[in-house]
Amino acid sequence: MNENCYLLLELDFDPPVEDQNVIDQRIEEKRKFWSINSNDFKRGAEYKKYLDMLPEIKRIMCDPLERKKQSETACNHVYTQLDKDLNILGRSGEITEDVVEKIATVKKLSVDIVKKRASALGIKIGKKKADFDSDYNKYYKNKPAKADVFDGMKNFLNPFNKDNFYDFLNPGTIPNMDKLPCDKLTQFAKEKKEKFNKNDSNSSSGKKVCEACELTFKDENSKTIYDEYLAWCKRRSILDDAKRIAQMAGLELSNAQGDIYIGQLTELFKDRELAKNVLIAFCKVEKIAYNLNPTQRNNENIKVCRCGHINDVSDGRAVCQNCGNELIIKCPNPTCGVENDANIKVCKCGFKFENIDKALALYDLAEYSIKKLDFEVANVHLKDAERYWPGSSKVKAIREQLEESKQRIGDIAVNMRKAVKEKLYYEAKEQYATLQRSFPEFKEADLExxxxIAIETAKSYYDIARSVSNETDIIENCVKAHENCCDYPGVRELISKYPPQMPTNLRILPDGKTKTNILSWDESTSDGAIYYYIV
Incomplete structure (x- = not known):
């Protein structure tokens, strides 16, 4: 048999596949393929020939000695021509990554095999040849998905002086809103939408933005699309500014000026090398004279934090100058624990470092909730943060701060939040005043x-109820006052003077199947909202 079994079965031959189960599985796969395509116009006869050879192929591939001969023959057959081509293409002593990939594609070999042979021949593998047009199109020119839709939403964001959904949803000055999990963002959107309850253009715009936020952050895929859009907008803004400066300098960009834009792009990419390449590609396509200083290309003293800030660590610093986070992070995976640069995406063990970003964002959210004395919410955020980043010292520190605050304040803050939920605004106002006496720095404008508003609205209805003489009007306004502020003084006393007529004709119907009694009655003849309680 002249054909080589390893090549015929398309199995790795250097080092050769020795696992008999893998070999048998591949033989069966090929048998099915050859059988299905045995009537192919071009290669049908060839496939029939291979089917006839199956018994011999199985015999050879079941024999370790025969397999060894086959793998050696495959190496000689493939490497003879491959080495010849590599020697020609790599006469300078180097070939680029893209050339390696093309060779692998043409010869139907793995890239690793081509690299291995090049190394054996003393040929170095260089970086891919820069494709300036490709980088220019990818990072600057080409619009990302849904860009037009998101551009259209800017008209609805303008009344709130916000540029994006994250700033719109931000309840205060919480950093890293874009790193929060989707469920937190959609929760913010739903809560904010409830506040746009007026019949005016501002509320209409606010509702539309909130609804757009709910759709955008419904899952991680949708959120990623929006994040890519924002990143594209920021890149264009940075590069457009670089072009503007270059135009004023006669289409030339100095190294010092380039460093500014590389720094800004690095904050987006979290990768200084990519930032350099994008700026260079942009300048090449836009015909801007810019030559990066070669001495700046590799600097071991530069470390990029997860926040994107570029840090000079020549002074031995271990934390980011901008955000204070560690520049070297130990993998939180308990079975790993490897130390990694802070800006990596995935640890070798598979742990996604974006989880750390989410944990830090939840940390900020918990800290914000503690300042608002909303301890229950802070506790929820911390639990989520601990889930994303187990064993984090930062999360542990804020957890201790939460417990300390709870001990100092006791149940006052919890009772205040509970009163607000139950619309007991008079009680909540007293609790709020108590907190401010103990903590003068505490202030929550939205809650105030x-x-x-609730107390003033209840007062207006109560005043109307006191000024009218018609019983129906009195009851109706008292009910409205109660609906706005359940503990507004005087409302219960006033409405109690006009008790509703008792319901009549109470009926009890036993149900033997469910072993329950079904109660029914004729409703009260009094006007207004009447609630029935069974005691």
Missing amino acids: EEMS
């Missing part, structure tokens, strides 16, 4: 406004 909510309590003030």
